[in-house]
Each structure stands twice: as C-alpha cells, then as structure tokens.
Amino acid sequence: MRKKILSLIMVITMCLVLVACDSSDYTKAEELFSAGDYAAALEIYTTLGEYEDAQNKAKECKYEIANTHFEKAEYKAALEIYTELGEYEDAKDKAAYCEREVGMTENADYAFLADIESSILGRMEAPEGADRNQLVNTELAYLEKYSDKTFYDAALKEIADKYIEGLYVQKEALKKDAIWEYQIEWQRGLVLRYEALTDLYKKYDFLSDNPEFVGTYVANLEDQQHLLNGYNAIEADLTEQMNAEDFSWGLSKGGYNIYCTLKNNTEYTFGMFIDVSFYDADGVLFETNTGYVEEVKPGETYIVEVYISDASRVESFGWVTYYDYVK
Secondary structure, three states, X not given: OHHXXXXXXXHHHHHHHHHHHXXXXXXXXXXXXXXXXXXHHHHHHHHOOOOOXXXXXXXXXXXXXXXXXXXXXXXXXXXXXXXXXXXXXXXXXXXXXXXXXXXXXXOOHHHHHXXXXXXXXXXXXXXXXXXXXXXXXXXXXXXHHHHHOOOOOXXXXXXXXXXXXXXXXXXXXXXXXXXXXXXXXXXXXXXXXXXXXXXXXHHHOOOOOOHHHHHHHHOOHHHHHHHHHHHHHHHHHHHHHXXXXXXXXXXXXXXXXXXXXXXXXXXXXXXXXXXXXXXXXXXXXXXXXXXXEEEEOOOOEEEEXXXXXXXXXXXXXXXXXXXXXXX
C-alpha cells in the first residue's frame, strides 16, 4: 500500500511539474507574441499541444507572419501560409490576392504593363509631326514579343493582343502610298489601340495619374470610334450608290467637267475628296483629277464635279475617296 501511495505522489508531482512548465512556456510565448516575435512564439505554442488556447495562438502567429510577408510584398511566402490557414480570418481572400500577384509576376503580366507604360510615355513625348512609321516600329520593339507570351490574367492578355493588333494594322496601312489607301485602316488600328488603353485605364488603373494620357487616349476614345464608324458608313453608302445600275456621270455644258449626284444616307456630316481616274479605249490611264464636297449633312443631296481635259477620250473611269473630316 505504501508503494502505491508513493507512486501516486510521484505521478501527481510530475503532473504539477509539467503544468508548471506549460504555464511558464505559455507565458513566455505570450511575451514573444506581444513583442512581435511571432516565429519564436509559434515555436513554443506548437509544443504546448492542447494546453489552454495554444493551438489558436499558433494560428494567430502564422497569420501575423503571413501578414508581415504580405506587407513586404513577399507574396509567395505569404501565399503558402495563408493557404495553410484556410478559412482563418481573411486568409482565404489574402491568399487569392497573393496568388494573383505571384502569377502576374512569374508570367508576362507585370512585364507587359511596365513595357507598355514606357512605350506610351515615349510616344506621348514624340514631337508633333513625328514619322508615323518610326512611332509604330518603336512601340512594336517594346511590345511585339508579348504576342506569344503567357499571361496569368486572361483579360490582360486580350488587351495586350488588341493593342499589338492595332500597331500591326497601322504598320500595314503605312505601306500604302496614297492617303485613300491607308486612311481608314490607319483609323481602325488607332481605335484598337485606344480601346485597349482605355481598358487598361479602367481595369488596371493604368497611368490614371497622368492627365495627358487620360486626355489624349481615354477622353478621345468615343471621338475616334465615331470617326471610324463614319468612314465605314459613308464608304458603304457611296459604294451602294455608285455601283447601282442607274448611277451615271454627266458632262457639264462646257464639256470640261463631269459630275454625279449623290445623297448622304448616313447620320454623319462630312467633307470628302473624290479622285477620278480616266481611261481611254485601250484601257490606258490618261488623266486623274480630284473633286471635293464639304459640309454634306445627313439626308442632303450633293453634286461631285471633276475636271476632265478631253471628255471624248473617256471610255471608262475609276474612283477613290478620302475624307477631310467626319462629324
């Protein structure tokens, strides 16, 4: 019986010693936590098992360690801990943010944003009247490599592709010699670029603190879209009228001008040049002259008149248009 009593006393004593040790360690961990030494506190809380609220305190330490990484933009380290914490506090939301930051850093996203910023700022600093080919080629030097790069953010990839497409459209347009050959295509490329930049501004806060950028690109997007839509609508209207079976050119009384009567069936007011090329019976181009109409309002009928030196030579003719303005 005496031996049993002694054994019981020893067990109780050991328990008391262990409790005393746990209590001391818990206090030390609390002090470390209060001092901001979360890693050291975590190490102690982890050894305490089920003692008091040590497990919850361990989670709190991990959360604070992750927050420290987050504040230093060490998103990869923070992501690992937030993911482990699961639903604890706002760890899930912060994990999603970190995942995005890591993905955009390790893929092409942030590199593209940096390069397009340099590209745009450089273009904005170009002198008025700068060579268009040089402007386009300089931007492509910054950006064309992103055509086959991997992006984390699919929406940003779409914007990048649209902007690069706009540059290529303008590059191809500039291979043409005559304004009527490239005017509309140049404008189409410009609208693609403006749309992409406006999306960057709205979705990624791109250059939002730069008034010149906002005023040049974002504020002017609707005007540029309006201009392109006007070009396309007027071209379609003219093509339909001039290819109609009852369309014809007339000859003026003096015999030195040909003319045609057209109607503006669009919603746009415009000033327009028409280059008419005259061919003889052998199909040889012998003369090209230009007519001009201005301030043609929606619904108005207007006459295009073009000089011809020798109407008797004309067997056939061709025509092209380009625009002074559309509003």
